[in-house]
Amino acid sequence: MVKRDYYEVLSVTRTANGDEIKKSFRKLAMQYHPDRNGGDADATEKFKEAQEAFEVLSDADKRSIYDRHGHDGLNAQGGGFGGGVDLSEMFGDLFGSFFGGGGGGGRRQRQGPQPGNDIQVVVDIDLKEAVLGTKRTITLQTEDVCGTCNGSGAKPGTQPTPCRRCGGQGVTIQRQGIFQVQAACTACGGRGMINPDPCSGCRGNGRVASRKTEEIDIPPGVDSGNRIRHGGKGDAGSAGAPRGDLEVVVRVKEHRFFQRDGHNLICQWPVTFSQAALGGPIEITTLTGDKVRHELPRGLQTHEVLRILGHGVPHVRSPKKRGDLLIQVVVDTPQTITPEMEQLFRQLAVMEKAQVASPGKKSFFSKLKDWISPDEKK
DSSP: OOOOOHHHHHTOOTTOOHHHHHHHHHHHHHHHOGGGTTTOHHHHHHHHHHHHHHHHHTSHHHHHHHHHHHHHHHHHTTOOOSSOSOHHHHHTHHHHHHHTOSHHHHOOOOOSOOOOOOEEEEEEEOHHHHHHOEEEEEEEEEEEEOTTTTTSOBOTTOOOEEOTTTTTSSEEEEEETTEEEEEEOTTTTTSSEEOSSBOTTTTTSSEEEEEEEEEEEEOTTOOTTOEEEETTOSOOOGGGOOOOOEEEEEEEOOOSSOEEETTEEEEEEEEOHHHHHHOEEEEEEOTTSOEEEEEEOSSOOTTOEEEETTOSOBOSSOTTOBOOEEEEEEEOOOSSOOHHHHHHHHHHHHHHTOOOOOTTOOOHHHHHHHHHOGGGGO
């Protein structure tokens, strides 16, 4: 059976971001989940198809392979599918409550201290930095543990008490039709505890606003849209809970001469008439400034592509593995020539039996220009 295009399966464009892909898969999973369709074979097949598409398009490496080589590329990688998507993690209590997953009727306990929020920053780098890797020092607005109460939110010498609204659970349960939705308690902010006598330093929050700098490493091979996660560098958690993470979203600026195509780099390189016809050695300067000697074959044509192995973009997870540099040849026609060069070109024209302008005669376009602007020569 011929597989459908994964973007078509999820009804998203080829430029869709991770959130759009996740949203579309969530909708399809809710619609075709076997437990909602009484085990209907057609619904089960559509659910598996959506699950397979999501597993590929939500993974940056698999998506890159699929975009370039389609299903055959994934098969060549030996990748299997199915069971790779954690629905309980993605849909949380919604699937757990509806399909009976998890203990306690699908209710996932969230009482107690809450982990800190993640922080997301966007970092712009140039193409050379993307190839070589780089470092960036960034300034973050974060929440840190209050030094007065050590994060408890209570005035020193007092203790928090269990929240009455949620019974110290930190969550409340609401019913919406056939669904049972679990949400953080609004009275205690999901902590399960309240502070009758709050700390004056943080007003009972346990955390205070802070400004700090972080030096982050950006590995070689990153591309626009890649996300780099630094654990424990986000906001502080409540009452001693773990800090959130710092997520760095990379944006790579365009280069004047080099373009990226997957792990390959592409650029145009001029060669003379004689080099194109006769071949010979040339020295090419790569994006990183290296000088590479390459032997041109005879009879090169404009737009012919030469491949220089190992001078492309490294793989993020395997830096020793690199793409190639693709050189698109452009035969450079000289705009000014010496008398000696003209004599040689005319000898060549005779051998080629080609018609060329006579010495001293103006071309048609030169005559046309003089006719339009006769005063320019005065």
